[in-house]
Amino acid sequence: MLRTLRQRITLTDIFIWVIGLSIAGIVIWGTISTLQQGRYSGSSWLDLTIKGLALGGVYALIAMGYTMVYGILKMINFAHSEVFMSGPFTAVFVALGFSKSGFLDRQPVISLIIITIVSAAVSTLIAVLLERIAYRPLRSAPRLVPLITAIGASFFLQYVFRGLYGSGSYGYPAIKIFEQSVTFAGIQVHKTQIAVIIGAIVMMVVLYGIVQWTKIGKAMRAVSEDKEAAELMGINVDRIIVFTFAMGGASAGIGGILYTLLFPVVNFYMGFFPGIKAFTAAVLGGIGNVPGAFLGSIILGLLESVGPNLFLTGLGIPSPSQLKDAIAFVVLVLILIFRPTGILGERISQDKA
Amino acid sequence: MKTESSYWVKTIQNGLIGGGIALLLSLIGLSVAFKSTYIINGIFTMGQVFAFTAILFESYISVQKAPSKNTLTRLAIGGLTGLLGGVILVIAIALQQVVNLRSVLINFSPDLIKLLTFNLSLTPGLLVLLGFSLLLGVIGAGLYLLPVRIRGAILQGILTVIVLGLFRDLLVTVINLWGFVKYAFLWLFAQSGLSIPGAIVVFVVVAALVFWRKGRESKKVVITRNPRQQRMLRWGGIGVVAIFVLLLPPILGSYFSEIFDQVGIYILMGLGLNIVVGFAGLLDLGYVAFYAIGAYTFGVLTTSEAVGILHVNFWAATPIALIVAVFAGVVLGLPILRLRGDYLAIVTLGFGEIIRIVVLSDWLKPILGGSEGIQRIAQPTIGSFIFNNQQKLYYIIIVGILIAGFISVRLKDSHLGRSWMALREDEDVAEAMGINKVITKLLAFAMGALFSGLGGVLFATKIGSVYPQSFSFIVSINILSLIIIGGMGSIPGVFIGGLALVGLPLLLSQFADYRYLIYGAALVFMMLVRPEGLSPEARRRLELHEEIEEIPHEETATILKTPGELGGR
Numbered sequence: 001m002l003r004t005l006r007q008r009i010t011l012t013d014i015f016i017w018v019i020g021l022s023i024a025g026i027v028i029w030g031t032i033s034t035l036q037q038g039r040y041s042g043s044s045w046l047d048l049t050i051k052g053l054a055l056g057g058v059y060a061l062i063a064m065g066y067t068m069v070y071g072i073l074k075m076i077n078f079a080h081s082e083v084f085m086s087g088p089f090t091a092v093f094v095a096l097g098f099s100k101s102g103f104l105d106r107q108p109v110i111s112l113i114i115i116t117i118v119s120a121a122v123s124t125l126i127a128v129l130l131e132r133i134a135y136r137p138l139r140s141a142p143r144l145v146p147l148i149t150a151i152g153a154s155f156f157l158q159y160v161f162r163g164l165y166g167s168g169s170y171g172y173p174a175i176k177i178f179e180q181s182v183t184f185a186g187i188q189v190h191k192t193q194i195a196v197i198i199g200a201i202v203m204m205v206v207l208y209g210i211v212q213w214t215k216i217g218k219a220m221r222a223v224s225e226d227k228e229a230a231e232l233m234g235i236n237v238d239r240i241i242v243f244t245f246a247m248g249g250a251s252a253g254i255g256g257i258l259y260t261l262l263f264p265v266v267n268f269y270m271g272f273f274p275g276i277k278a279f280t281a282a283v284l285g286g287i288g289n290v291p292g293a294f295l296g297s298i299i300l301g302l303l304e305s306v307g308p309n310l311f312l313t314g315l316g317i318p319s320p321s322q323l324k325d326a327i328a329f330v331v332l333v334l335i336l337i338f339r340p341t342g343i344l345g346e347r348i349s350q351d352k353a
Numbered sequence: 354m355k356t357e358s359s360y361w362v363k364t365i366q367n368g369l370i371g372g373g374i375a376l377l378l379s380l381i382g383l384s385v386a387f388k389s390t391y392i393i394n395g396i397f398t399m400g401q402v403f404a405f406t407a408i409l410f411e412s413y414i415s416v417q418k419a420p421s422k423n424t425l426t427r428l429a430i431g432g433l434t435g436l437l438g439g440v441i442l443v444i445a446i447a448l449q450q451v452v453n454l455r456s457v458l459i460n461f462s463p464d465l466i467k468l469l470t471f472n473l474s475l476t477p478g479l480l481v482l483l484g485f486s487l488l489l490g491v492i493g494a495g496l497y498l499l500p501v502r503i504r505g506a507i508l509q510g511i512l513t514v515i516v517l518g519l520f521r522d523l524l525v526t527v528i529n530l531w532g533f534v535k536y537a538f539l540w541l542f543a544q545s546g547l548s549i550p551g552a553i554v555v556f557v558v559v560a561a562l563v564f565w566r567k568g569r570e571s572k573k574v575v576i577t578r579n580p581r582q583q584r585m586l587r588w589g590g591i592g593v594v595a596i597f598v599l600l601l602p603p604i605l606g607s608y609f610s611e612i613f614d615q616v617g618i619y620i621l622m623g624l625g626l627n628i629v630v631g632f633a634g635l636l637d638l639g640y641v642a643f644y645a646i647g648a649y650t651f652g653v654l655t656t657s658e659a660v661g662i663l664h665v666n667f668w669a670a671t672p673i674a675l676i677v678a679v680f681a682g683v684v685l686g687l688p689i690l691r692l693r694g695d696y697l698a699i700v701t702l703g704f705g706e707i708i709r710i711v712v713l714s715d716w717l718k719p720i721l722g723g724s725e726g727i728q729r730i731a732q733p734t735i736g737s738f739i740f741n742n743q744q745k746l747y748y749i750i751i752v753g754i755l756i757a758g759f760i761s762v763r764l765k766d767s768h769l770g771r772s773w774m775a776l777r778e779d780e781d782v783a784e785a786m787g788i789n790k791v792i793t794k795l796l797a798f799a800m801g802a803l804f805s806g807l808g809g810v811l812f813a814t815k816i817g818s819v820y821p822q823s824f825s826f827i828v829s830i831n832i833l834s835l836i837i838i839g840g841m842g843s844i845p846g847v848f849i850g851g852l853a854l855v856g857l858p859l860l861l862s863q864f865a866d867y868r869y870l871i872y873g874a875a876l877v878f879m880m881l882v883r884p885e886g887l888s889p890e891a892r893r894r895l896e897l898h899e900e901i902e903e904i905p906h907e908e909t910a911t912i913l914k915t916p917g918e919l920g921g922r
Contacts, residue, residue, distance in 0.1 A: 076698075147698060151876060162866075162870075163380070322715060322716075323714055325706070326714075333704065340696060
């Protein structure tokens with residue numbers, strides 16, 4: 001009994017746990033000393049929390065693409081960040097056109113809907129093309145091959161869009177109805193943030209509904225469970241996979257517009273960080289799991305917006321928000337090391353991880 | 354009947370795809386970037402090659418898959434494909450006249466339209482464009498109908514003309530150093546690209562050579578040499594290459610030496626990553642982290658600025674920097690031992706980014722200089738000799754590559770090398786066979802980190818300063834691309850990949866903006882068509898059995914070379 005225990009606990013495990021515990025210690029210590037210093041007031045914490053929720057909502061929409069594709073093909077669609085970028089980067093021209101002609105101010109809701117549709121359409125198109133050209137021929141290839149393809153496709157798409165629209169940044173015009181903030185039980189909240197949170201929740205419900213309650217959603221779940229069996233049951237696997245990519249693309253395109261409401265600048269490399277973070281969120285919640293992606297995204301959004309100030313200020317680190325991306329990456333690394341199945345994931349065994 | 358009619362649909366599809374690719378390449382600016390890079394002076398430019406090759410290629414594919422064996426039908430199929438490609442371009446140009454697309458698509462410039470309409474005014478230009486596309490389609494079909502031997506000769510001839518024309522500047526620089534011999538070659542070149550007689554001569558010579566060689570091959574003349582001769586030939590070849598490599602900097606001058614220095618550093622790191630990815634099968638996307646660690650450690654140790662700590666010289670700082678890099682490799686490697694495949698890739702990517710973000714932050718600014726980096730880094734010295742320019746540093750880099758190459762070659766067939774390959778093939782089986790997974794994997798990470806760290810040291814000393822911007826994710830992708838294109842696990846592949854992926858974009862400055870576009874496309878294309886890389890490792894095994902497998906080997910090689918297989922759709 002003791003021998004097996006000794007065999008099981010290797011030096012590596014001890015090392016990993018030491019790292020984990022020391023990071024946990026630093027986080028707790030930082031939090032306590034930050035709170036003791038009391039540099040931030042209660043309302044600024046709430047402000048950060050709402051920011052984090054809005055950010056998490058956007059991540060959730062991007063994460064859907066990762067998680068659904070992973071659920072079905074068991075591959076990381078590394079180029080999904082470019083699917084996300086393509087929509088808003090294209091739709092910015094529509095938005096600028098509307099802004100110039102004054103249509104945006106006259107009909108803000110209609111123009112926002114049109115912009116969103118354009119963005120979703122472009123992202124969907126890119127996602128479907130990507131699947132058709134880069135991934136479908138490689139479906140039975142060894143695991144590393146589609147991943148490398150995806151990395152290649154990611155760079156290819158980035159620089160194609162750079163070539164098409166230029167290497168500069170474009171700014172989304174401000175939408176007047178979102179400019180004021182409302183007071184909500186004594187707290188001032190930006191209207192954009194409310195819009196983003198509501199939009200993200202509605203989209204998540206729709207996506208969840210499609211996966212859970214429609215026939216095609218059922219087929220998706222069947223394909224994700226067992227491709228061969230699903231095919232024998234008369235499901236057109238190719239069509240389901242295309243549909244999955246399309247759904248992920250549309251969701252990323254809509255997420256992209258919500259993202260531009262928060263950060264109105266678009267350029268060809270805008271996809272990288274949100275993409276990686278959405279992937280982190282998908283893994284955090286349990287990849288392949290739709291509610292998990294939502295949960296993971298909200299947690300990551302909160303960690304990213306509240307985290308730097310909460311954990312790092314107390315440690316005396318200057319300008320902690322510079323390290324917010326590093327926090328996301330640390331979360332990614334830790335979750336993959338300690339719990340690759342994520343919070344809600346249980347199906348992925350070690351050989352898949 | 355049904356197959357025939359469905360075939361016309363396929364042809365239309367091919368035509369539209371060809372036109373779409375041509376339009377895309379034009380719209381992302383590739384054609385215009387090369388609009389004055391003549392291949393044959395006054396006749397055609399590289400820009401036109403980019404604009405129209407897709408149409409030619411698609412017609413070829415169309416004809417290849419055509420069910421009809423009738424020559425005229427096939428030519429018609431080719432012509433239709435080409436014409437449709439042209440129609441796409443014409444529609445796009447016409448649309449541009451009606452609505453100003455340029456406010457969105459920044460490369461849809463008058464220059465592009467002039468290039469596509471052959472500098473004519475609009476209406477005749479568009480008609481010529483249509484006619485030209487039709488002609489290209491027919492030529493594509495015609496190429497397919499030619500006997501294999503002639504087709505091969507023509508294609509190789511055209512390819513050689515394009516390559517020589519493209520590298521005219523480099524070639525002329527080199528040829529000018531050859532004394533009076535240069536006059537035998539200089540007339541081949543014009544102000545830009547090849548001269549017309551030069552192009553004809555190059556084409557005829559190359560095509561004739563290929564034609565003649567193909568003919569000999571078909572007669573199966575097998576030259577057998579005894580092992581001693583083979584060995585002598587091999588060492589002779591290595592000797593010639595070595596002398597050439599050593600003489601490169603004085604031949605090329607400082608501008609080209611700088612390029613070769615960069616290529617060298619990438620090859621050095623490629624050799625390291627080749628151990629991690631190629632030998633051990635651990636996809637590491639955060640390889641840049643060790644490069645950064647090596648460079649920064651070296652910088653901090655040797656800089657004469659205030660942020661430095663020891664102010665030691667190159668030879669004392671290098672071992673310390675390497676030890677730090679290796680230590681980092683082991684420390685980062687330990688927690689991720691259990692991860693495989695894509696998760697490993699993502700975690701290593703995370704590590705790389707964490708390092709960059711932390712270096713860039715204000716937090717470590719007092720030590721690492723933040724976004725201003727570290728300047729005034731020491732250069733290597735031997736006695737009173739200072740390696741203070743790119744030509745001298747070249748030799749230091751060569752030494753680094755030699756060490757890395759030697760270690761790689763020796764490790765590959767060693768016990769450790771075979772353990773790595775066993776782990777790569779099947780981790781569980783390897784472990785069951787008694788391979789210590791922890792040690793073996795950590796050694797792979799450590800070796801990778803060692804060479805990456807050395808690359809960082811050489812980079813820091815070459816530039817004389819380090820900035821966090823130099824250590825972005827794209828460097829990892831750069832190195833990964835070169836070993837994948839070259840052939841994972843293949844040592845010659847690293848050199849080929851390095852020269853092709855790092856050297857070419859630096860030599861052709863017009864490519865600079867499209868470097869990563871081409872990397873991305875090359876990665877996808879390689880994975881789809883030839884996942885084993887340009888210089889695959891398995892080939893070595895085939896070479897060992899050349900006499901036995903002569904015929905199948907040749908066959909597979911020619912099959913792979915036909916563009917039909919390269920289409921891969």
